[in-house]
Amino acid sequence: MDEAKMIEIAEKIKNNTATEEEVLSYTQKIKEIVSEIKADLS
Amino acid sequence: MPNFNAAPKMNFEAEAPKFVTPDDKEGSIINLQIKRNVEDISKDIEVITNIDKNKAAEKLQNPEVKNSFINKVKQLQKYLPALGFGILAVGSAGFIDIDKIESSTFDAMTIADVASIIAPISAMLSIFSGVMAKEIFGKKEQAKV
Numbered sequence: 001m002d003e004a005k006m007i008e009i010a011e012k013i014k015n016n017t018a019t020e021e022e023v024l025s026y027t028q029k030i031k032e033i034v035s036e037i038k039a040d041l042s
Numbered sequence: 043m044p045n046f047n048a049a050p051k052m053n054f055e056a057e058a059p060k061f062v063t064p065d066d067k068e069g070s071i072i073n074l075q076i077k078r079n080v081e082d083i084s085k086d087i088e089v090i091t092n093i094d095k096n097k098a099a100e101k102l103q104n105p106e107v108k109n110s111f112i113n114k115v116k117q118l119q120k121y122l123p124a125l126g127f128g129i130l131a132v133g134s135a136g137f138i139d140i141d142k143i144e145s146s147t148f149d150a151m152t153i154a155d156v157a158s159i160i161a162p163i164s165a166m167l168s169i170f171s172g173v174m175a176k177e178i179f180g181k182k183e184q185a186k187v
Contacts (some may be wrong), residue, residue, distance in 0.1 A: 003120060010124030013173075020072040027079035030121065033114050034086045034167060035132060040111040041090060041098040041160070 001029055075129055080174045089172060091164040095153040099162065115163060122170050 009026045012018035018026070095185055102108050 006121045007124045010121055014125050019083050020076065024072050024076050025075050030170065031079045031083050033117050034083050037111060037114045038086045038090050040094050040114065041101060
């Protein structure tokens with residue numbers, strides 16, 4: 001998923017207009033990033 | 043001969059899940075996956091928050107790891123503030139000093155330096171986790187009304 005789409009979904013979540021599929025893909029991407037940060041530090 | 047007709051009839055209907063349409067069922071599964079993602083993120087936040095700062099500083103001395111770490115933090119800074127709330131303040135108002143991280147060699151960094159880098163990242167992620175939990179459970183509450 002590209003950057004623009006991620007930011008667009010975040011704004012939709014803020015405005016309570018995101019679909020469940022969008023929230024899922026957004027949280028999936030954040031989960032991957034956070035997991036990689038954890039791997040980098042530990 | 044046992045009289046099977048006399049056996050009490052089981053009423054499965056009362057306990058059946060209330061999946062009215064296939065769409066509803068799919069929606070519930072997606073919601074569960076979102077919930078699991080947020081839970082996994084929360085667990086990782088806890089690990090990051092309590093990470094051994096000495097070990098982290100040591101790992102960040104590796105240029106490859108350092109670049110990966112910086113890129114990931116930059117991604118979070120792009121993706122999370124759009125959610126609003128406190129993330130905007132914590133994530134983009136200079137609390138996470140990317141320049142400091144980029145210019146640092148890390149070998150000269152103290153534990154306090156590393157802690158000062160990790161703390162705002164943990165804070166930003168914790169707020170994110172809270173916002174997402176509100177998103178998930180808030181919708182559930184709305185659905186009940």
